[in-house]
């Protein structure tokens with residue numbers, strides 16, 4: 019699809035097969051080549067157009083996707099972002115091994131000094147590239163929409179505090195979820211604009227008028243909506259709330275007349291959690307049809323239980339019980355109530371697979387898990403298979419089961435193989451357990467360094483693609499329950 023420059027088959031390595039570039043509206047190529055030199059994509063396009071020798075030299079792969087981009091994630095493998103550096107690396111490594119090569123670490127509401135410490139803990143893995151940035155999910159949220167967050171940690175909007183966190187993060191904070199009805203919302207958004215942070219509306223009970231006012235009076239720039247439909251005032255005919263305002267902004271841009279998108283309107287992106295638990299498939303189909311894949315970000319909102327068996331976990335200061343892959347507040351569960359959903363337990367590729375099963379065209383599902391979040395969040399190097407981009411590539415089989423992952427042209431280490439005594443039938447539908455992953459202990463000495471990304475200064479391997487054995491991947495499966503919270 020693009021001209022290479024001095025690409026030659028004797029330098030670099032390549033893959034040939036069915037390829038989805040990830041660009042919204044670009045569709046897919048039935049027989050394509052992606053050629054990698056060092057950490058970059060040197061050439062990508064139809065095999066018949068490839069520079070001489072590339073198509074022949076490329077290794078065959080069933081399905082080639084861009085590395086996925088998850089902008090809302092709290093952890094994995096028993097680890098929660100913000101606790102310590104090693105845990106952040108393990109959690110990021112888990113998601114990377116499953117195809118998410120750009121991952122935001124989301125921090126739930128916590129006392130200001132705790133958030134400050136967590137931001138500082140995450141700086142190293144962001145600087146090393148193991149994480150793509152930090153997402154503050156709070157603490158300026160509506161108490162009535164706190165979901166699984168600690169209501170005691172919610173505070174009114176405080177620009178001084180936000181500025182302190184942004185300064186401490188030194189550019190690592192890329193987005194913040196806030197409720198537009200919070201105090202000094204206009205100043206909070208101004209600060210976001212000054213620091214290149216994407217404001218994301220969520221955990222909100224605001225009226226439609228309030229949401230419009232905050233969005234339209236703010237300096238222009240990208241917007242996001244945090245896990246739309248979960249922990250946001252529902253759309254009703256007399257109290258429309260934030261949802262229709264966000265959907266229209268996603269389709270038309272902020273402030274445009276209905277149905278008339280102005281040129282160069284900054285993107286507005288709406289998060290969806292397509293795990294079959296948080297949102298019904300019909301709403302996912304509706305969103306793709308109403309705003310399109312260029313305005314949707316599929317996210318996991320995954321917490322520590324991703325890649326782990328059912329059991330008890332923590333989300334911030336809240337105790338969470340995971341049963342059949344669903345994470346819910348333990349306090350509710352123990353009272354015999356269903357309990358507020360407390361994040362997800364899937365990986366982003368699971369969500370892409372679910373969307374395809376629900377009828378979303380594969381290129382659209384992939385775009386919503388790669389180029390759309392990358393573009394909105396200003397991650398210019400990733401999100402698409404195109405010349406010049408960082409060589410973040412996922413190879414799957416025809417059922418979107420991950421076979422190998424490359425980040426910056428290097429193989430991402432797969433997780434350890436399942437010991438023989440644990441091998442058995444596939445995990446049940448919706449289960450968070452990772453194929454090939456024994457249950458790791460939470461003690462630091464037993465942590466699994468094989469889950470880590472290779473360090474960025476590691477020497478390049480001969481043929482990276484051949485060194486990553488396949489990963490089994492249990493399906494996230496079909497939904498079975500109506501859910502309302504996140």
Ligand SMILES: [Zn+2]
Pocket residue numbers: 090091092124155319361
């Ligand atoms: Zn979250």
